[in-house]
Amino acid sequence: MLKVGVIGGGSISEFHIIPYMKNDGVELVALCDSNEQRLAKVGERYSVTELYSNYEELLQNPEIDAVSICTWNNTHAVIAIAALEAGKHVLVEKPLSMTVAQALAVEAAVKKSGKVLQVGFVRRHGDNTKLLKQFIDQDELGEIYYAKSSCLRRLGNPGGWFSDQSKSGGGPLIDLGVHMIDICWYLMGKPRPVSVSGNTYSKLGNRSHIQNLSFYQAADYDPALNDVEDLANALIRFDNGASLFVDVSFTLHAKEDELYVKLFGEKGGAEIEPKLVMVTEKSNTILNVTPQVDNLSFDFEKAFKNEINHFVDCCKEGKETIAPVADGVQIMRMLNAVYESAKMGKEVYL
CATH class of the missing domain: 3.40.50.720 (NAD(P)-binding Rossmann-like Domain)
Structure with a gap:
């Protein structure tokens, strides 16, 4: 026990x-x-x-x-x-x-x-991720050379400690971007990052004045406290020539929230957000393949x-x-490099 x-x-x-x-x-x-x-x-x-x-x-x-x-x-x-x-x-x-x-x-x-x-x-523990990982391990996608992921909230700054740089370390990049970067990097085979070009923006704040549209608020929510970014984006290059583009936001003038994770390989492609789908070629024809499973989307509680x-x-x-801890270290290298690149206004080499 x-x-x-x-x-x-x-x-x-x-x-x-x-x-x-x-x-x-x-x-x-x-x-x-x-x-x-x-x-x-x-x-x-x-x-x-x-x-x-x-x-x-x-x-x-x-x-x-x-x-x-x-x-x-x-x-x-x-x-x-x-x-x-x-x-x-x-x-x-x-x-x-x-x-x-x-x-x-x-x-x-x-x-x-x-x-x-x-x-x-x-x-990494979502059923849709685990299934896609099996396909990737069987070389169904071939070499994955590009991935892109996005988690954009138009009104989703939770406030509280999430908006306090001293406690959180950052805004949507360190809260949401950590997942978006990690899931792509993991499925790409964890290539070594060699350079990062990133941007962060602090334009809209927590938008506590917005009415008639609810959003998650931290237990210690304080509309007066916000010193983290609203939006971050990054292009990460790896030692095998592959690249990853990611963008994340707590708040943005967008029509609706957006979430996607896409992978592109030499033999096929895949999406795991919003739903798992495979893309391939058979008999000189492009096919979109939907696995017949109970849940194609990420199930938070099950994961x-x-x-x-x-x-x-x-x-x-x-x-x-x-x-493992080694993966946690590499993800921190990438996250910190995005913030460093944004601060310096130029690409950072790892």
């Missing part, structure tokens, strides 16, 4: 707590949050009585084998390192850290500890269930995670 503690009691923590509770090989023994009122509510909701307001105290509990880290971005690295040093396996929400230096420090701690660290790249179950298996059976 793997005994688990969850650090952080915000909305994302429930996507960890519920799958842990449904896994027969797991006992959820402890929760931690610095907000004691919220901690008490979450503990009562899930009948967890061992509650901590300080993560260091939770990590001192010798019964706990593994932890999920669901806190502000600026705490991910320090808590992950502390957990590894305490002999715990770690599932840390994305991004792995705020800087490349922090990510490398986490990587060093993983190597020293010998414990599992899995980064929360949850889109988290898959992610948690995979982490548990890695901890208990010694399997290698499909989202």
Whole structure:
């Protein structure tokens, strides 16, 4: 039985707590949050009585084998390192850290500890992604030389810590772009990034004046606080000649929200957002092929269930995670390079 503690009691923590509770090989023994009122509510909701307001105290509990880290971005690295040093396996929400230096420090701690660290790249665990990965591994697309992904919200700045640079590390790029970059890079075979050209824009703010159109707001939403970008875009080049274009926004003068992930190879192409479809040629004819599966779209709850179950298996059976710390480091290199390129106004070489 793997005994688990969850650090952080915000909305994302429930996507960890519920799958842990449904896994027969797991006992959820402890929760931690610095907000004691919220901690008490979450503990009562899930009948967890061992509650901590300080993560260091939770990590001192010798019964706990593994932890999920669901806190502000600026705490991910320090808590992950502390957990590894305490002999715990770690599932840390994305991004792995705020800087490349922090990510490398986490990587060093993983190597020293010998414990599992899995980064929360949850889109890798979507059923549509897993199916497409099988096709790619069977060379159905051939060499993937170009990918593009977009996650544009026209009114979707959550505010609160998401809009506080000191806690989040950035806006839509580090919140949404991390997923868009990662899922393409993962399916492209994780080529080494060599250069990044990026732009960020802070033009519209959080648009708290907009009426009659609802959007998700963080628990600590404050319309007066916003020092992160509205929009980011980037062109990333890789050592094998492939390239990736990505754009993401919290708010934009767009007709509607937009989400897509597209991959283009020598033998075929594919989309996994908004729905999985394959593109190929047969008998001198272009075919759009729709796999006959229950769900062609990304299922958020199912993907988290898959992610948690995979982490548990890695901890208990010694399997290698499909989202290791090395991948978290590379994603941080790309994210930081976008911000650096935007600041300098020129391409950055990695």
